[in-house]
Amino acid sequence: TDANGRLPGETGSELQDLPVGEEGYSSPNPFCADGPRQDEFLAEMRREVFDGRDGFLTVGEAPGITAERNEHITDPANGELDMLFLFEHMGVDQTPESKWDDKPWTPADLETKLAEQQDAIARHGWASLFLDNHDQPRVVSRWGDDTSKTGRIRSAKALALLLHMHRGTPYVYQGEELGMTNAHFTSLDQYRDLESINAYHQRVEETGIRTSETMMRSLARYGRDNARTPMQWDDSTYAGFTMPDAPVEPWIAVNPNHTEINAADEIDDPDSVYSFHKRLIALRHTDPVVAAGDYRRVETGNDRIIAFTRTLDERTILTVINLSPTQAAPAGELETMPDGTILIANTDDPVGNLKTTGTLGPWEAFAMETDSE
Secondary structure (H helix, E strand, O other): OOOOOOOOOEEOOEEOOOOOOOOOOOOOHHHHOOOOOHHHHHHHHHHHHHOOOOOOOOEEEOOOOOHHHHHHHHOHHHOOOOEEEOOHHHHOOEOOOOOOOEOOOOHHHHHHHHHHHHHHOOOOOOOEEOOOOOOOOOHHHHOOOOOOHHHHHHHHHHHHHHHHOOOOEEOOOOOHHHOOOOOOOOOHHHOOOHHHHHHHHHHHHHOOOOOHHHHHHHHHHHOHHHHOOOOOOOOOOOOOOOOOOOOOOOOOOOOHHHHOOOHHHHOOOOOOHHHHHHHHHHHHHHOHHHHHOEEEEOOOOOOOEEEEEEEEOOEEEEEEEEOOOOOEOOOHHHOOOOOEEEEEEOOOOHHHHHHHHOOEOOOOEEEEEEOOO
């Protein structure tokens, strides 16, 4: 607000229209993302609706909320919300002007945003951890490798390790635990999401700022329908999404790769993406360091390698992830790897290989408890 307590665009008693952006819309964030009475209203809701009740959890979807504000809102002492979904990390590969436009990025950029969220809750508050949801493309296609079976499985596990080893509560979006990929639609009539359809018409037909070819590539990369294709339960015609004795074509097309990626094939496979997620969840339930340990980012000397520690009492867990499709050599604090015990990894003997070759393999990732000095 300004010195007179007015919101952006507000003059006197009436709200004025804000400028219309490139997508054809004005932003509601100045009015609803973090208004001047936000804390008051959240505290009132907590007090009037939830106080005196057991077994509840409150989570806020919070575009425009900073990591620092997350600390205040999720601090139990302030009686507002238990967790917030923050979104700054989800835009590391997109320009500020438009979600449809790529920008150069590195895994180090992603960890910088995650570290900001982690550092903000070091003393108070809590974090929601997510890489996939109904408004985001499939992370294994976005930041992993869905071009081969080996690349998909290994990168899906690397991204899962990245998510689950941070401090907070992980959220696993339907199909993420299987390593489901983007839909790879090739024509506009395959899309159902109005945001995607309208953006195509605005940017290609109305303004001409994009060609049909480049906009279709953007929809295939960032469109929300990538996360909204039917859950892949099995390899049947519609992936088991509708009743098997009376199959009906779903509203949106099933991803053709459901014959290779589905729950029926992965549930009993100890090497599957699904089984890897189960191991990560079990670690959080059984290891207090994973559940509650302090976070510290580790300098890797390589912008493709992410590393951080979680520490509680005298125990430390080091997580190291090569979030790239090529071999990468760690340096910095990892120039000399500590000894320890591997807790979980997506390859065999990653530390031994690292000490022998000096590099991490493509998408190689592990978490190890380091030996105390």
